[in-house]
Amino acid sequence: MLYDRPYMRNEGASPRFPVxxxxxxxxxxxxxxxxxxxxxFNSDFPERYFGLNSSNLLHxxxxxxxxxxxxxxxxxxxxxxxIFNMLAIFIFGRIVEQDIGPHKLxxxxxxxxxxxxxxxxxxxxxxxYPLIGxxxxxxxLLTVYCIMHADERVTFLLFFxxxxxxxxxxxxxxIFGIELFGFLFSEMVPGSMNRIAHSAHIGGMLGGLLYFxxxxxxxxxxxxxxxxxxxxxxxxxxxxxxSSKRDFKINIGNHRDLQKEVDRILDKINSQGFGALSEEEKxxxxxxxxxxxx
Numbered sequence: 001m002l003y004d005r006p007y008m009r010n011e012g013a014s015p016r017f018p019v020x021x022x023x024x025x026x027x028x029x030x031x032x033x034x035x036x037x038x039x040x041f042n043s044d045f046p047e048r049y050f051g052l053n054s055s056n057l058l059h060x061x062x063x064x065x066x067x068x069x070x071x072x073x074x075x076x077x078x079x080x081x082x083i084f085n086m087l088a089i090f091i092f093g094r095i096v097e098q099d100i101g102p103h104k105l106x107x108x109x110x111x112x113x114x115x116x117x118x119x120x121x122x123x124x125x126x127x128x129y130p131l132i133g134x135x136x137x138x139x140x141l142l143t144v145y146c147i148m149h150a151d152e153r154v155t156f157l158l159f160f161x162x163x164x165x166x167x168x169x170x171x172x173x174x175i176f177g178i179e180l181f182g183f184l185f186s187e188m189v190p191g192s193m194n195r196i197a198h199s200a201h202i203g204g205m206l207g208g209l210l211y212f213x214x215x216x217x218x219x220x221x222x223x224x225x226x227x228x229x230x231x232x233x234x235x236x237x238x239x240x241x242x243s244s245k246r247d248f249k250i251n252i253g254n255h256r257d258l259q260k261e262v263d264r265i266l267d268k269i270n271s272q273g274f275g276a277l278s279e280e281e282k283x284x285x286x287x288x289x290x291x292x293x294x
Contacts, residue, residue, distance in 0.1 A: 019102040051130025069113035088138040101273030112140020112207035119203030136204030143208030146172030
């Protein structure tokens with residue numbers, strides 16, 4: 001039957017490789033290792049060799065534009081830096097993963113971390129302190145979520161106390177405005193003691209926007225009615241002259257052929273996410289639901 005498979009039930013998809021789960025496990029695991037080095041050996045070895053700054057890049061540490069996003073601040077009495085980032089990655093990553101699939105989620109995470117780190121290095125080239133934290137990657141996930149679910153009303157707790165209902169499109173623009181203000185009037189102020197890498201956050205959001213624009217099947221998502229964000233004209237994709245329609249039809253009178261086609265579509269959802277389906281594949285699922293249930 002069509003809904004016998006677990007990833008077609010209400011509890012959501014069950015990806016073959018739990019990317020989001022491993023992202024969280026790796027971040028928490030490396031935080032423990034960092035804490036051991038800091039508190040048992042009084043050493044900042046992980047930050048010195050895996051954090052990001054211009055000095056590390058000039059010394060050939062080419063892995064740091066990615067590894068920095070797996071490390072977090074261990075100097076405080078409580079791991080707020082880690083907790084806030086992991087909460088954001090879990091909340092927004094869980095929804096985005098259902099939209100685009102686990103493999104694209106990993107690509108999005110990596111690209112957002114890379115663009116965030118790159119932008120930070122550009123504006124903080126003289127900094128001897130390494131950049132660490134998954135905030136840029138979290139901002140990339142947030143950006144894609146806000147674009148794909150632009151007009152869905154969501155409720156979040158302001159200051160963790162006051163419930164506020166807002167559309168994700170306004171949430172995204174609001175966070176971008178805050179980060180831009182912090183970048184211009186805090187991070188870029190000479191002699192500032194600011195420790196928040198606003199430029200990395202903005203770079204992560206840029207990475208999410210670029211990934212959505214160039215690597216996600218935007219046409220398929222818009223047809224589902226999940227997004228109504230109007231991108232700038234220079235980012236709009238030009239219409240292709242090639243037709244996206246399939247060149248064959250399913251014989252819905254033949255249950256065996258229909259079941260095979262449904263199995264193929266469900267496997268595609270499991271590996272790539274619902275957003276990867278064409279309009280005809282979605283229509284086939286809708287028609288098959290009634291036919292196969294008879």
